[in-house]
Amino acid sequence: MAEKIRVIVWNEFRHEKTSKEIGQIYPKGMHAAIADHLNTQPDISASLACLDDPEHGLTEKRLAETDVLIWWGHMAHHEVKDEVVARLQQRVLGGMGLIVLHSAHFSKIFQRLMGTTCNLWWRDDDRARYWVVAPDHPIAAGLGPYFELPREEMYGEFFDIPPPDELVLIAWFAGGEVFRAGCCYHRGHGRIFYFQPGHETYPNYYDRNVLRVITNAVRWANPTTGAVPREFGHREKPLEKPA
Amino acid sequence: MAEKIRVIVWNEFRHEKTSKEIGQIYPKGMHAAIADHLNTQPDISASLACLDDPEHGLTEKRLAETDVLIWWGHMAHHEVKDEVVARLQQRVLGGMGLIVLHSAHFSKIFQRLMGTTCNLWWRDDDRARYWVVAPDHPIAAGLGPYFELPREEMYGEFFDIPPPDELVLIAWFAGGEVFRAGCCYHRGHGRIFYFQPGHETYPNYYDRNVLRVITNAVRWANPTTGAVPREFGHREKPLEKPA
Amino acid sequence: MAEKIRVIVWNEFRHEKTSKEIGQIYPKGMHAAIADHLNTQPDISASLACLDDPEHGLTEKRLAETDVLIWWGHMAHHEVKDEVVARLQQRVLGGMGLIVLHSAHFSKIFQRLMGTTCNLWWRDDDRARYWVVAPDHPIAAGLGPYFELPREEMYGEFFDIPPPDELVLIAWFAGGEVFRAGCCYHRGHGRIFYFQPGHETYPNYYDRNVLRVITNAVRWANPTTGAVPREFGHREKPLEKPA
Amino acid sequence: MAEKIRVIVWNEFRHEKTSKEIGQIYPKGMHAAIADHLNTQPDISASLACLDDPEHGLTEKRLAETDVLIWWGHMAHHEVKDEVVARLQQRVLGGMGLIVLHSAHFSKIFQRLMGTTCNLWWRDDDRARYWVVAPDHPIAAGLGPYFELPREEMYGEFFDIPPPDELVLIAWFAGGEVFRAGCCYHRGHGRIFYFQPGHETYPNYYDRNVLRVITNAVRWANPTTGAVPREFGHREKPLEKPA
Numbered sequence: 025m026a027e028k029i030r031v032i033v034w035n036e037f038r039h040e041k042t043s044k045e046i047g048q049i050y051p052k053g054m055h056a057a058i059a060d061h062l063n064t065q066p067d068i069s070a071s072l073a074c075l076d077d078p079e080h081g082l083t084e085k086r087l088a089e090t091d092v093l094i095w096w097g098h099m100a101h102h103e104v105k106d107e108v109v110a111r112l113q114q115r116v117l118g119g120m121g122l123i124v125l126h127s128a129h130f131s132k133i134f135q136r137l138m139g140t141t142c143n144l145w146w147r148d149d150d151r152a153r154y155w156v157v158a159p160d161h162p163i164a165a166g167l168g169p170y171f172e173l174p175r176e177e178m179y180g181e182f183f184d185i186p187p188p189d190e191l192v193l194i195a196w197f198a199g200g201e202v203f204r205a206g207c208c209y210h211r212g213h214g215r216i217f218y219f220q221p222g223h224e225t226y227p228n229y230y231d232r233n234v235l236r237v238i239t240n241a242v243r244w245a246n247p248t249t250g251a252v253p254r255e256f257g258h259r260e261k262p263l264e265k266p267a
Numbered sequence: 268m269a270e271k272i273r274v275i276v277w278n279e280f281r282h283e284k285t286s287k288e289i290g291q292i293y294p295k296g297m298h299a300a301i302a303d304h305l306n307t308q309p310d311i312s313a314s315l316a317c318l319d320d321p322e323h324g325l326t327e328k329r330l331a332e333t334d335v336l337i338w339w340g341h342m343a344h345h346e347v348k349d350e351v352v353a354r355l356q357q358r359v360l361g362g363m364g365l366i367v368l369h370s371a372h373f374s375k376i377f378q379r380l381m382g383t384t385c386n387l388w389w390r391d392d393d394r395a396r397y398w399v400v401a402p403d404h405p406i407a408a409g410l411g412p413y414f415e416l417p418r419e420e421m422y423g424e425f426f427d428i429p430p431p432d433e434l435v436l437i438a439w440f441a442g443g444e445v446f447r448a449g450c451c452y453h454r455g456h457g458r459i460f461y462f463q464p465g466h467e468t469y470p471n472y473y474d475r476n477v478l479r480v481i482t483n484a485v486r487w488a489n490p491t492t493g494a495v496p497r498e499f500g501h502r503e504k505p506l507e508k509p510a
Numbered sequence: 511m512a513e514k515i516r517v518i519v520w521n522e523f524r525h526e527k528t529s530k531e532i533g534q535i536y537p538k539g540m541h542a543a544i545a546d547h548l549n550t551q552p553d554i555s556a557s558l559a560c561l562d563d564p565e566h567g568l569t570e571k572r573l574a575e576t577d578v579l580i581w582w583g584h585m586a587h588h589e590v591k592d593e594v595v596a597r598l599q600q601r602v603l604g605g606m607g608l609i610v611l612h613s614a615h616f617s618k619i620f621q622r623l624m625g626t627t628c629n630l631w632w633r634d635d636d637r638a639r640y641w642v643v644a645p646d647h648p649i650a651a652g653l654g655p656y657f658e659l660p661r662e663e664m665y666g667e668f669f670d671i672p673p674p675d676e677l678v679l680i681a682w683f684a685g686g687e688v689f690r691a692g693c694c695y696h697r698g699h700g701r702i703f704y705f706q707p708g709h710e711t712y713p714n715y716y717d718r719n720v721l722r723v724i725t726n727a728v729r730w731a732n733p734t735t736g737a738v739p740r741e742f743g744h745r746e747k748p749l750e751k752p753a
Numbered sequence: 754m755a756e757k758i759r760v761i762v763w764n765e766f767r768h769e770k771t772s773k774e775i776g777q778i779y780p781k782g783m784h785a786a787i788a789d790h791l792n793t794q795p796d797i798s799a800s801l802a803c804l805d806d807p808e809h810g811l812t813e814k815r816l817a818e819t820d821v822l823i824w825w826g827h828m829a830h831h832e833v834k835d836e837v838v839a840r841l842q843q844r845v846l847g848g849m850g851l852i853v854l855h856s857a858h859f860s861k862i863f864q865r866l867m868g869t870t871c872n873l874w875w876r877d878d879d880r881a882r883y884w885v886v887a888p889d890h891p892i893a894a895g896l897g898p899y900f901e902l903p904r905e906e907m908y909g910e911f912f913d914i915p916p917p918d919e920l921v922l923i924a925w926f927a928g929g930e931v932f933r934a935g936c937c938y939h940r941g942h943g944r945i946f947y948f949q950p951g952h953e954t955y956p957n958y959y960d961r962n963v964l965r966v967i968t969n970a971v972r973w974a975n976p977t978t979g980a981v982p983r984e985f986g987h988r989e990k991p992l993e994k995p996a
Contacts (some may be wrong), residue, residue, distance in 0.1 A: 038385060040436070043859070044338075063430060066477065080348055081870060084994055105548075108698060111381075117383060117384060117427065118462060118887065127270075130687060137382040137383075138382055139356075139379060139380040139381055139382040139454060140360060140380075140454055140455055141360060141455070141499075143499035144499055145499060145500060145501075145502045146500075146501060147502045147503065147504075150505065153686060153992070155271075155666075155667045155687070155688050156667070156668065156981045157667050157668060157669075157690065158673070158939065159668055159941075159942050159981040159983070160848065160941070160942045160943060160944055160977065161939075161977075162300075162977050164977070164978040164981055167981055169667070169982065169983060169984070170667075178502075180502065180641075180642045181642070181643050181655070181656075181680065182312065182466070182495070182497075182499075182641075182655060183643075184360065184455055184499065184642060184643060186429065186452070186453070186454060187432055187644070187677070189429075189430055189674070189919075190673070190918075191673070191677070194667065194688045194690075195678060195688075196682060196683075196686060196687065196688045197682075198505070198507060198993070199505030199506055199507050200505055200506030200507040200639060201502075201506065201641070201682065201922070202641050202680045202681075202682045202688050204643065204680075204696055209429070209891050210429070210430055210887065210890075211382060211383055211429060212383055212427055212888075213888050213889045213890070214386070214983060215889055244834050247889070248889065248890075248891050248893070248894040252425065252885050252888040252896055252897055252898050253897070253898070254888070255898070256386035256387055256427065257388060257389075258388075258389060258390065258424075259388045259389070259390045259421075259423065259444075260390065260391075262390065262393065262442030262443055263442055263443030263444065263882070264442050264927070265441040271626050305642075330870060344712045363644065379952060396749070396929060398909075398910045398911075398930070398931050399738050399910070399911065400742070400912075400933065401696065401916070402698075402699050402738045402911055403698070403700060403701055403733070403734065404696075404734075405734050407720070407734070407738060409736055410735040410738055411739070412738050412741070412910070412911060413910075423884075424884045424885070424886050424898070424899075424923070425884075425885060425888055425898060426886075426887060430887070430919070430920070432676075433675075433916070434916070434920070437923060437931045437933075438931075439912070439925060439926075439930065439931045440925075441750070443925060444884070444925065445884050445923045445924075445925045445931050447886065447923075453644065453646050453647075455646070456645050456646045457646060458646055461693065471931050490624070490646070491646065491647070491648050491650070491651040494943060495642045495645040495650055495653055495654060495655050496654070496655065498644070498655070507684070518970070566932030572757055598870075603869060603870060603913065622868060623868040624868055625865055625866040625867055625868040625940060626841075626846060626866075626940055627846060627941070627943055627985075629985035630985055631985060631986060631987075631988045632986075632987060632988070633987065633988045633989065633990075633991065635992065664988075664991075667986065668981070668983075668985075670846065670941055670985065672915065672918075672938070672939070672940060673918055675915075675916055675940055684993060685988075685991030685992055685993050686992030686993040687988075687992065690840075696915070696916055697868060697869055697915060698870070698913055700868055703756070721829065734854060738911070742870075742872035742873055742874060742911075742913065743874060743875075743907065744874075744875060744905075745874045745928075745930075746876065746907070748876065748879065748907075748927070748928030748929055748930050749802045749930065750929040751930055
């Protein structure tokens with residue numbers, strides 16, 4: 025496995041610039057915190073992109089050279105151009121992995137791939153414990169039975185998503201809610217992982233368990249080399265001769 | 268169960284008017300053939316709608332009084348207005364059942380709810396055998412181990428849909444292909460069933476097994492009375508008192 | 511739907527006789543509390559069976575006339591005869607619904623049908639909140655977004671079961687755990703539902719939401735009339751003529 | 754990834770010794786044909802075991818040092834000792850991968866892990882085409898849209914297995930049947946793959962696509978390093994302080 029997994033960590037990158045408090049937590053942005061960790065791994069090469077880059081940093085050419093895209097957005101979902109969203113959808117269906125973080129449950133790309141509203145209940149400033157319910161799953165590798173975040177935004181059920189193809193984590197919140205916090209989907213030739221933590225006002229993208237899950241998810245979502253071609257159409261001649 | 272299940276059978280209703288051959292098979296349209304059968308059932312009340320009706324026959328008011336929508340489209344998917352598609356999506360997520368027939372795999376509403384292209388391989392004029400692979404499923408009620416259609420359009424894998432939440436039927440085609448031909452999905456508060464048969468040039472919507480599957484699917488997709496409310500939002504106060 | 515759903519509520523029925531406290535909560539046994547409620551429903555006819563009945567009250571003849579079996583056991587799982595367990599397994603695979611309650615996660619029949627240990631973490635005397643995560647599911651009919659039990663035994667993840675075919679309820683416990691508390695399975699022609707509440711020392715089988723879930727589950731697990739026959743074997747002649 | 758995946762290829766190994774014809778196809782046994790291919794891979798180390806070895810070649814010690822077990826059996830399922838079957842079940846639930854081939858659908862270990870009869874329809878001497886229906890799946894890596902076997906035993910639906918957690922391959926048979934031919938399961942900490950081809954009278958374990966699927970399945974079933982501990986029991990103290 026000589027070649028590295030090519031990752032883009034995409035961030036709307038607004039909160040860090042408009043809020044002094046958030047800027048102090050993530051001076052280079054949340055995406056940089058995540059990418060810095062991923063780049064410590066021998067098999068991963070992560071780069072950055074954000075909303076205000078030309079074409080949001082997601083040109084056809086760059087996406088064609090990307091294995092896994094990580095997405096964080098919150099206040100400016102509506103500013104993401106529809107043509108880029110369509111491009112992303114095609115790339116995911118064509119095999120690119122997609123990791124959707126926290127408030128990106130409301131991103132255009134996640135809603136489009138899910139077909140549902142992806143709505144939920146929320147309340148800031150809670151305490152969370154994430155339980156592993158699929159201990160054999162590659163995304164759970166190296167975790168204990170659970171991990172905790174002392175401060176995180178509560179996201180609660182009902183979470184309006186399709187039933188996950190694989191449910192890896194369920195979150196417990198001190199305020200009384202539960203949440204399907206680590207959800208896998210298979211769409212076309214691509215794999216998608218939704219992961220709940222990461223409110224912008226807490227330093228949770230420095231947490232070792234959160235980073236472990238994201239790192240595991242990058243490896244899980246990395247498209248398998250040489251899978252079947254993505255082709256459709258009219259098959260004029262039957263495979264079998266008529267009897 | 269005094270009240271009947273209120274069904275709309277929607278048809279693009281073009282082939283029947285432009286092709287003499289098809290018009291002879293379905294003089295009142297494919298939707299009428301299906302509705303006529305459904306209306307023989309004591310617990311179902313079916314009405315018709317089609318593309319050329321005002322608002323495609325799918326006003327807010329009428330949809331609010333509909334339990335299950337059946338959809339057939341083929342040559343004019345693009346003529347279905349986006350605002351109506353958005354309305355349908357909200358109604359399905361809100362609980363209305365949706366049954367998607369044959370070439371409606373490419374309908375806007377199915378693509379939007381699935382999040383994938385829903386593309387496939389096809390070839391007209393083949394012979395099909397539909398195998399039950401979920402014998403406990405309500406949609407398989409009354410079927411034998413399989414049923415056959417002497418002429419049907421071949422639809423073949425790979426079918427670009429999300430992995431079905433429940434796979435009820437797999438089709439065998441004489442030309443050599445297989446197809447996931449009866450697929451259930453749960454989206455929001457609604458249930459969705461895709462069913463493969465029904466090419467416009469064959470009288471398959473008079474076939475008793477095809478009609479049995481559609482009738483079963485209507486009952487399965489009929490929304491459960493009194494389900495949990497569809498609400499989302501900010502929950503200001505935690506359910507639990509802080510420790 | 512003239513005929514009623516024929517239900518057996520099976521109980522090991524030991525705690526109620528050996529503990530004065532438990533006997534006061536359930537004077538006629540937990541099974542009687544459940545059956546009494548079911549018998550208030552117009553479409554259900556429930557009878558009782560327990561461990562100390564001859565053949566545990568589960569003769570071939572009686573099972574052949576049963577649509578849904580509800581099972582509660584705890585301290586005497588090992589006393590259930592293997593031949594009866596084998597009989598139950600065959601009946602479930604043949605179509606009889608099975609509802610497994612609380613500590614019956616460790617019953618022989620549930621372990622055998624699941625193929626896993628069905629082990630978990632537990633701690634008595636906690637407080638539980640059950641969240642609906644499949645709002646369209648028939649078993650959730652009539653529930654709110656969640657319901658609470660002021661006292662219940664905690665069961666916590668990891669729960670060593672196959673990934674549920676449908677996950678309806680997730681439990682939140684005040685002590686910090688979560689649990690997949692309402693789980694559906696399809697096995698052969700039969701449907702199985704595991705439901706977490708029901709520790710013998712609390713009156714939770716009188717709780718209206720618990721009873722509602724059990725009643726819904728009876729209707730959901732009731733075998734569909736006229737499904738495909740359960741046959742297997744050597745098919746000497748191909749369905750198709752050799753080319 | 755310095756360490757190799759440690760595989761045992763287990764074979765009942767009777768047909769090859771009692772039938773001259775089969776012995777000529779597989780002079781060293783079907784297991785040896787499979788292991789010889791696996792040992793050409795840089796990341797896999799495969800060894801052999803068979804029914805007539807002491808403890809069927811599956812001692813506690815050897816299993817503890819095994820990552821993935823491949824299983825072929827047919828005429829002597831009943832000779833496999835129950836204590837060894839129990840041992841295998843515990844190892845799979847503890848993380849060991851299991852690949853179940855062809856007629857091993859009726860093996861004790863597969864039946865026990867599935868909880869169903871695993872029965873099906875069969876007919877020798879047919880022609881098969883295996884279609885990929887999960888193109889993103891690691892087990893489909895390197896395959897085309899389908900592959901064919903000119904001679905194989907037909908296995909047909911209904912196949913009495915739990916709905917697969919992931920369905921990778923559907924088989925088409927010339928005689929008219931379909932079959933869920935590549936099925937993934939997650940049980941405890943272990944992964945299980947059932948794969949249909951491999952009747953003893955045909956040289957299909959030399960077929961490059963069959964070997965590719967088995968090789969991919971070995972890598973998929975290889976347990977993830979450092980997953981969550983497999984622990985259960987009484988948790989005396991709550992994780993949270995009482996309010």
